[in-house]
Amino acid sequence: MSQAVSQHNAQPVPFKAETRQLLNILIHSLYSEREVFLRELISNASDALTRLHFETLINREIIDPETELAIWITSDPQQRILMIRDSGIGMNAEELSQNLGTIAHSGAKAFLEAAQKGDTKLNDIIGQFGVGFYSAFMVADKIEVESRSYRPNDSPARWISRGEDTFTIEPAEKSERGTTVKIFLKEDAAEFCDENRLRQIVKKHSDYIPYPIYIGNEQEPANRRMSLWRQPPHQVGEDEYRDFYRQFTLDFQDPLLKLHLAIDAPVQLYALLYIPASPERNPFGLRKEEGLKLYARKVLIQEYCKDLLPPAFLHFMDGVVDSEDLPLNVSRESIQSNRVMAQIKRILTNKILDTLKALAKEKPEEYKRFWIAHGRSIREAIATEPDLVSALQPLLRFHSLNHPQEWISLDDYLMKSPANQTCIYYLIGDYQKSLENSPHLEIFRSRGMDVLFMTDPLDPFMVLRMPTYNGHDLVNAAGEDLKLPKENSAETPTTVSADKQSEDLVQRFKKVLGERVSDIRLSTHPLQAPLRLVMPQGALQPEIQKVYRLLNQNFEPPKPILELNHQHPILTSMLKFPPESPIVQKTIELLYENALLVEGLHPNPGELAPRIQDLIQLALEKTPHE
Numbered sequence: 001m002s003q004a005v006s007q008h009n010a011q012p013v014p015f016k017a018e019t020r021q022l023l024n025i026l027i028h029s030l031y032s033e034r035e036v037f038l039r040e041l042i043s044n045a046s047d048a049l050t051r052l053h054f055e056t057l058i059n060r061e062i063i064d065p066e067t068e069l070a071i072w073i074t075s076d077p078q079q080r081i082l083m084i085r086d087s088g089i090g091m092n093a094e095e096l097s098q099n100l101g102t103i104a105h106s107g108a109k110a111f112l113e114a115a116q117k118g119d120t121k122l123n124d125i126i127g128q129f130g131v132g133f134y135s136a137f138m139v140a141d142k143i144e145v146e147s148r149s150y151r152p153n154d155s156p157a158r159w160i161s162r163g164e165d166t167f168t169i170e171p172a173e174k175s176e177r178g179t180t181v182k183i184f185l186k187e188d189a190a191e192f193c194d195e196n197r198l199r200q201i202v203k204k205h206s207d208y209i210p211y212p213i214y215i216g217n218e219q220e221p222a223n224r225r226m227s228l229w230r231q232p233p234h235q236v237g238e239d240e241y242r243d244f245y246r247q248f249t250l251d252f253q254d255p256l257l258k259l260h261l262a263i264d265a266p267v268q269l270y271a272l273l274y275i276p277a278s279p280e281r282n283p284f285g286l287r288k289e290e291g292l293k294l295y296a297r298k299v300l301i302q303e304y305c306k307d308l309l310p311p312a313f314l315h316f317m318d319g320v321v322d323s324e325d326l327p328l329n330v331s332r333e334s335i336q337s338n339r340v341m342a343q344i345k346r347i348l349t350n351k352i353l354d355t356l357k358a359l360a361k362e363k364p365e366e367y368k369r370f371w372i373a374h375g376r377s378i379r380e381a382i383a384t385e386p387d388l389v390s391a392l393q394p395l396l397r398f399h400s401l402n403h404p405q406e407w408i409s410l411d412d413y414l415m416k417s418p419a420n421q422t423c424i425y426y427l428i429g430d431y432q433k434s435l436e437n438s439p440h441l442e443i444f445r446s447r448g449m450d451v452l453f454m455t456d457p458l459d460p461f462m463v464l465r466m467p468t469y470n471g472h473d474l475v476n477a478a479g480e481d482l483k484l485p486k487e488n489s490a491e492t493p494t495t496v497s498a499d500k501q502s503e504d505l506v507q508r509f510k511k512v513l514g515e516r517v518s519d520i521r522l523s524t525h526p527l528q529a530p531l532r533l534v535m536p537q538g539a540l541q542p543e544i545q546k547v548y549r550l551l552n553q554n555f556e557p558p559k560p561i562l563e564l565n566h567q568h569p570i571l572t573s574m575l576k577f578p579p580e581s582p583i584v585q586k587t588i589e590l591l592y593e594n595a596l597l598v599e600g601l602h603p604n605p606g607e608l609a610p611r612i613q614d615l616i617q618l619a620l621e622k623t624p625h626e
Helices: 018-028 036-056 093-099 107-117 133-139 187-193 195-205 238-249 339-362 362-384 386-395 410-415 430-438 439-449 459-465 500-516 542-550 569-574 582-601 603-623
Strands: 071-076 080-084 140-148 157-161 166-171 178-185 214-216 257-263 271-274 292-296 300-305 320-323 423-428 451-455 474-476 519-523 531-534 561-564
Touching: 036 071, 036 080, 036 133, 036 178, 036 195, 036 300, 071 187, 071 195, 071 320, 093 157, 093 166, 133 140, 133 178, 157 542, 178 187, 187 195, 195 214, 195 300, 238 257, 238 271, 238 320, 257 339, 271 339, 320 339, 339 362, 339 386, 362 386, 362 459, 386 410, 410 423, 410 474, 423 439, 430 451, 439 531, 451 459, 500 519, 500 561, 500 569, 500 582, 531 582, 569 582, 582 603
Parallel strands: 071 214, 292 320, 423 451, 423 474, 519 561
Antiparallel strands: 071 080, 080 178, 140 157, 140 178, 157 166, 257 271, 271 320, 292 300, 531 561
C-alpha cells in the first residue's frame, strides 16, 4: 500500500515530478478557454458511469445497484464552491492516488523537456497523461475529490490538492457510490457558480453525454443526451433532421442536402452533414466560422474543425462528426494529425462526392440548385486539390454557345458533339454576353458545334489543373492554330487570296498599330466581325494570362495576331478614304481596342468613350448637309 493510503493523519504526499511546472503548462498553455475544465470533469464522470455500467453486466455485488446513473452539478455562490458529482464506479484511496497521480508518472519529466524544447512530436507523449482533470486548476484555488468505490468492502477517501507540489489523501464519510469533485473557485472564476452559465457550458460541450446532467435542483436534465447522428438513419425522420439542422445553425431555410453516416471500418465514425441552401452564412446564425463540430464519444472536442474536409468543401458543409477512434492531445482542443484523421477526411470526402454524383444523376433540378449556390467551391477544389480533379470533373456545369441558359456537364457536351470531334472547346471571359458575341465563336456557330463559356474568376485556375477529360483535350477556342474536325472527307483548309485592296488594308492596320501586334493577316475563318485577335503559337495561353492578372503578377503580355475580315463593310468602306485620313486612323484604333475589350485584354476600357466620340464627330463632319 502506498504512502498516501497508509497515513491516516493525512500528511502531504509529494508528487513524483515537477508538478508545479507541469500544471503551469497545462493551465496557461494548452487551454484557450477556461470553461473547458467543466467539459473535462463531465467527460471523466461519464467515463466512470460507463465503466460501472459494464461492471454491472457481470457483477451485481455493488453498492447502490438501483441508483440512477447520472451527473449532478451544484454550486454555492456565497462560498464560491462548485461541485460535480457522479454515481459512477468510484475509487478507493489507492485508486485516487493512482488515477489522480497519473500526472506524476515518470513520463512527466519527458513531457516537460519536450514542451520546453518546442518538440514537434509533443503529441506522441501527451497520451501518457490523464491531465484533463487538472485543467480545473485554471479556475480553482483548491480541489477536493471525495469518492467511494462500487466495491462494498472498500472505504471512501478524499484527495486534496492546491495544484502545487503535494496532494493529500485522507479517510472520508461518503455513504453513496461515486465521486464528487469539489472546486474552491478563484475570485475571478465566480461566474462558474452561475447556473445559467453552467447550463450554457453543458449545452455547448456536453449536450450529447449519454447520461443525464442535472444542474442545481432541477429535475430535468440540462443535456439532450440523444445524439441524432448516432441513431440508425432508418430510424430518423425528415422532420427530426430538419429540426436538428435549424437548432444547429439557426438557418430556417431547409438545407439542400443531408448526409447521415454510420461507419465501422476502416475507422469508426458517425457523421451528420448538411449542405445549406445559401453559400452565405446567416449573420444571425449559430455557426460563425467554417468547419465541422468534432466529437469524441459524444464530447465536443472542436467547435470548428477544419481538418476533416478539403478547404473548398468547408465553404458549403455544416454538421457533426463523432468518432471513438480519435487520439486526443492533452487539452482535447486539437487533434493529433495522424492516420486516423486522414482516414476520416478521406471517407467523408468520398461520401460527399458520391452523394453529389447521385444527386446530379437522379435529381438534376436539385443538383442545379446546388451548383448555382456552391459551384464555385467545386471549381476551387479542382484548382487547389490535385488529387480530387478526376473525381470532381463530372460535377462541373457550364453555360455554352448552344445552351446559353442551361447548365450542361462535360458528359452532356461530349454526348451532343459530332462523332469525329476529339476536343472540348471553351472560351474564357469576364461576362457571358461578351463571350456570346466573340468572333472566335463564328466558325463554331456555322458548324453547329458547341463551346463552353468560362466566366468565373476561378475558371482559369481550374483549366490549368484539368487539361483533359475522359481522353478529350480541353482546347481554348481563341487559339491560333485551332484544330477542328473535318466536315467531310473532301474538306480542304480554307485559303484567302490577297488582292491589292486586301494588301492595302493590311498595310493600313500595320502602319497605325505598329508593334502592338505581332502580325496582321487576312482571316481564314468565317467572320461576321471586322476582325479578331488570336494568340500566336508558343505564347502564354489566355487562361494563364488571366491567372497572372488576377494574381497581380507583373508579366509581359504576348503580342496578339490580328486577323482581318477583308469583306466586312466597315473595312471595305474604310478603303474609300486616303490612308492618312484621321477617320481611318481612329477607326483602326477603335476596332483594335474593341477587340481587346471582347477578349478581356483591354487595360483601361474607359478610354474607349472619348475615342468613340471623336470618331462620331469625324463621321458627322464628312456627312453632307441636306
